[in-house]
Amino acid sequence: MIDVLYFAWVRERIGLPSERVDTQAQTVGELVAELAARDDRYAAAFADVTALRAAVDQELVDDFSAPITGAREVAFFPPMTGG
Amino acid sequence: MEIRVQSQPFDAGAELNQFTSAQSSVGAIVSFSGIVRNNSAGDLRAMEIEHYPAMTEKAITAIAQQAQDRWDLADVLVIHRFGLLHLDDPIMMVATAARHRVAAFAAAEFLMDYLKSRAPFWKKEHGGHAEWVAAQQSDEDALQRW
Numbered sequence: 710m711i712d713v714l715y716f717a718w719v720r721e722r723i724g725l726p727s728e729r730v731d732t733q734a735q736t737v738g739e740l741v742a743e744l745a746a747r748d749d750r751y752a753a754a755f756a757d758v759t760a761l762r763a764a765v766d767q768e769l770v771d772d773f774s775a776p777i778t779g780a781r782e783v784a785f786f787p788p789m790t791g792g
Numbered sequence: 793m794e795i796r797v798q799s800q801p802f803d804a805g806a807e808l809n810q811f812t813s814a815q816s817s818v819g820a821i822v823s824f825s826g827i828v829r830n831n832s833a834g835d836l837r838a839m840e841i842e843h844y845p846a847m848t849e850k851a852i853t854a855i856a857q858q859a860q861d862r863w864d865l866a867d868v869l870v871i872h873r874f875g876l877l878h879l880d881d882p883i884m885m886v887a888t889a890a891r892h893r894v895a896a897f898a899a900a901e902f903l904m905d906y907l908k909s910r911a912p913f914w915k916k917e918h919g920g921h922a923e924w925v926a927a928q929q930s931d932e933d934a935l936q937r938w
Contacts, residue, residue, distance in 0.1 A: 717842055717914035718924050721891065767847035769910065784844060788927035791913035792865055792884060792904055 711777065713744070716752070719761065722754035737763045738773035740783060747761035754785075762788055793860065795852045797843065799875035802831045804885050811869050811887045820893035822900040826883040835919040836879055844912035855906040858890070859867045862902070863895040871902065872913065896912045905934045 714727045732738040738758075740756055745755035755761070763770050764784045777783055795804075804825040812821055828839045856868045864887055872884040886903045890896040908931045915925040 714844070716912070717916070733795045754796035758817055764847060764912070767844070767850055769851075778845070782846070784846070786912070787914065787924065788932070789912055790915045791901070791907050791911040791928050 711780060712739075712782045713740070716781065716784065719754050719785050720733055720742060723750050726731060728769075735776060735779065736773065737770060737775045737777055737783065741773060742749060762786055775788040793856050794870070795849060797845075797848050797852070798871070798873055801873070802871055802882055802885070804882050807869065807871060809884060810829075811867070811889070815889045817852045817891075818889040819888045819891050820896040821887060822893070822896040823885060823887040824900055824904055825885045827844055827852060828877050828879050828883055830879060831917045831919050832859060833919055833925075836917055837888055838918040839877045839881075839883075839923075840916040840918060841874045841877060841883070842914045842916070843872075847870075847912045848874075851911050852907065855903060858906070859899045859902050863890065863899045864892075865890050865895060865899055868899070868903070870907070872907065872911065886904065886934070902938055905938065909935065911925045 710729050710731055711728045715723050720726050724782060732740055732743055734743055736762050741755050741758060744751045765775055765780045808823050830836045852870050856870060859868060867889040869887040877883060886900050887894045888899040911929060917923050917925060
């Protein structure tokens with residue numbers, strides 16, 4: 710089981726801030742594929758992965774081939790707009 | 793180094809005075825304040841800032857640590873707000889203290905460039921309609937100069 714968090718418009722499209730997911734996915738990309746196949750809301754949120762960023766255990770990953778084995782938390786969000 | 797992530801407003805002038813008086817034998821202090829400005833339609837009612845609580849402070853601390861590793865800094869202050877803000881409200885501030893101004897200016901710019909696109913905040917403008925602020929390619933490009 711892994712905690713999956715959503716922020717900004719990803720959260721709005723999916724309709725949830727977070728959930729626990731039972732997954733065999735080994736990478737961020739595999740988790741995206743599993744989630745996107747769930748229903749229209751997830752498909753809409755994950756439609757354009759180039760518009761998405763991810764963090765594994767609160768560390769930003771460079772790309773979606775990043776492993777998630779042993780991770781407790783994966784977060785999905787649009788590019789950050791701080792400052 | 794002091795990092796604060798908070799919903800409450802802050803007084804940038806008072807924070808800068810306090811930061812300044814806490815230093816000894818520095819020759820330069822640089823500060824930057826970010827303020828809520830109007831949207832392009834000119835009808836901004838509020839600016840909502842969402843963040844990733846478990847990650848925010850950790851990410852900012854790592855950015856500030858990089859700045860300290862890179863320049864000879866005496867101290868760094870970062871304050872960043874989240875929640876519902878209004879026109880002209882302070883959003884965030886950065887202050888750097890160093891022996892020399894070149895380091896203080898460069899570190900403040902570095903901090904701002906990284907806070908903009910590597911600290912987990914997302915801005916939403918509430919005006920005629922609500923819209924998430926899109927990240928700019930120029931903000932991403934700004935990281936290349938470091």
